Amino acid sequence: AQRVTQPEKLLSVFKGAPVELKCNYSYSGSPELFWYVQYSRQRLQLLLRHISRESIKGFTADLNKGETSFHLKKPFAQEEDSAMYYCALSPIETSGSRLTFGEGTQLTVNP
Amino acid sequence: ETGVTQSPTHLIKTRGQQVTLRCSSQSGHNTVSWYQQALGQGPQFIFQYYREEENGRGNFPPRFSGLQFPNYSSELNVNALELDDSALYLCASRERGGAGTQYFGPGTRLLVL
Numbered sequence: 001a002q003r004v005t006q007p008e009k010l011l012s013v014f015k016g017a018p019v020e021l022k023c024n025y026s027y028s029g030s031p032e033l034f035w036y037v038q039y040s041r042q043r044l045q046l047l048l049r050h051i052s053r054e055s056i057k058g059f060t061a062d063l064n065k066g067e068t069s070f071h072l073k074k075p076f077a078q079e080e081d082s083a084m085y086y087c088a089l090s091p092i093e094t095s096g097s098r099l100t101f102g103e104g105t106q107l108t109v110n111p
Numbered sequence: 112e113t114g115v116t117q118s119p120t121h122l123i124k125t126r127g128q129q130v131t132l133r134c135s136s137q138s139g140h141n142t143v144s145w146y147q148q149a150l151g152q153g154p155q156f157i158f159q160y161y162r163e164e165e166n167g168r169g170n171f172p173p174r175f176s177g178l179q180f181p182n183y184s185s186e187l188n189v190n191a192l193e194l195d196d197s198a199l200y201l202c203a204s205r206e207r208g209g210a211g212t213q214y215f216g217p218g219t220r221l222l223v224l
Contacts, residue, residue, distance in 0.1 A: 004153075043115075044154070044201065044215040086153050096213060097144055097205060098167050101153030 002027040006102035021072040023087030030092040033070040038084040077109045115216035132187040134202030143185045146201040
């Protein structure tokens with residue numbers, strides 16, 4: 001069975017501070033890992049996926065297979081980063097479909 | 112604008128009834144997935160359709176069924192509604208292969224009384 005755990009339901013930081021949203025996963029095969037974001041009153045959208053190795057809006061995430069983690073990081077948080085963040089996993093053979101999501105972390109960036 | 116639309120935006124049903132939710136995929140997307148998101152939870156995968164056939168299913172009972180049409184629009188049908196079926200239902204479409212990014216619709220909020 002596959003599982004994604006986001007240990008923090010709520011995370012609050014000040015503008016300009018570093019932020020790290022934690023994600024741990026369990027999966028017996030080769031997973032593909034994603035971060036999705038939902039801004040207020042907007043639909044769920046892809047933030048980044050580990051195979052692309054892109055940095056989006058200053059966010060990065062490194063897949064650590066030894067620790068089975070995929071933490072999302074940003075060195076300097078901005079107020080517009082306030083949103084709900086979901087870590088997700090899919091079997092690599094499905095090319096990003098059949099996602100298993102974590103419960104999400106609500107990030108608030110205070111001025 | 113991703114182009115995935117869902118209807119209705121919200122509806123109320125009573126236990127035991129049947130409901131049909133609709134999704135219009137983004138142009139050119141031939142794969143559609145449905146997810147259930149209960150309050151305070153992450154989305155849960157229900158099933159996926161490709162070329163009008165189901166090709167993946169999550170841990171949902173058979174009373175959850177779907178259809179995909181030649182124009183790639185799709186339906187989610189739920190029979191014998193239960194109180195726990197109250198949730199936000201999300202549709203997501205993608206191109207088969209390629210970058211594989213899924214584009215989500217705004218969802219339909221279902222309340223079962």
